[in-house]
Amino acid sequence: MLLSYPGAAPFPVRLLSELFRRGAAFLEAAGSPGPYTLYDPCCGTGYLLTVLGYLHGARLRALSGSDIDPVAIEFARQNLALLTAEGLAARTAQLEDWAARFGKASHREALESAQRLKTRLPGALAAACFTADAARLEDAAPPVAGVDMVITDVPYGRSAQWAGGGAPDDTISRLLAGVRPVLAAPAVVVIVSAKGQTARHPAYRRVTRLSAGKRLVTMLAPVDA
Numbered sequence: 001m002l003l004s005y006p007g008a009a010p011f012p013v014r015l016l017s018e019l020f021r022r023g024a025a026f027l028e029a030a031g032s033p034g035p036y037t038l039y040d041p042c043c044g045t046g047y048l049l050t051v052l053g054y055l056h057g058a059r060l061r062a063l064s065g066s067d068i069d070p071v072a073i074e075f076a077r078q079n080l081a082l083l084t085a086e087g088l089a090a091r092t093a094q095l096e097d098w099a100a101r102f103g104k105a106s107h108r109e110a111l112e113s114a115q116r117l118k119t120r121l122p123g124a125l126a127a128a129c130f131t132a133d134a135a136r137l138e139d140a141a142p143p144v145a146g147v148d149m150v151i152t153d154v155p156y157g158r159s160a161q162w163a164g165g166g167a168p169d170d171t172i173s174r175l176l177a178g179v180r181p182v183l184a185a186p187a188v189v190v191i192v193s194a195k196g197q198t199a200r201h202p203a204y205r206r207v208t209r210l211s212a213g214k215r216l217v218t219m220l221a222p223v224d225a
């Protein structure tokens, strides 16, 4: 149903939903009840944002994503369009055509998913994505502002690598520096990385850290907000 790169492992939906809930619980406790603007600076094909749009659309105002890979951003644009009635209708029509022409089980299953999603469409939710190096966001002047929550699944060094150079910990630190100017107050940043990587920057304090299978989740908040 969602477009993805061949072989890309989908992020577990339950964990994703749990991370959003934890982020929202932090913001609520800090006096921000939402709805929230969510930004993913390594959004790939926009899977994380699109899934959260469907699961928690009522608590969201806007979704923004960026990635260094322009091809992934084109996929993200098409996946984020599934959060609108027009986008979902266009994808459904395409799947109906494929199911009729090729008779593949995968197309029929995707069509069933599309029909289920029709009953769960979120209300008005702004969604946008753009190409940017997450380690050089300051240079890119990202077209996002007032971000309440960042959730990002950074490259682990196995199937996905950091592009643009730099050691993973330095790159995460530069990502944190780059998103800081676009954060609202209060805000929360959730970095999902490989175990052994460190998500740290002097402008942030660590709220919590948890391990989830092969992943490490670090939740941070700006120190001066």
Ligand SMILES: C[S@@+](CC[C@H](N)C(=O)[O-])C[C@H]1O[C@@H](n2cnc3c(N)ncnc32)[C@H](O)[C@@H]1O
Pocket (backbone or CB within 6 Å): 011, 041, 042, 043, 044, 045, 046, 047, 048, 049, 066, 067, 068, 069, 072, 132, 133, 134, 135, 152, 153, 154, 155, 156, 160, 161, 162, 163, 164
């Ligand atoms: C683990 S994947 C994230 C998948 C994504 N969460 C999704 O929902 O599809 C990591 C992503 O980081 C991107 N990436 C690698 N280096 C980057 C950089 N310097 N700046 C921004 N994105 C980068 C890759 O292109 C890849 O899409």
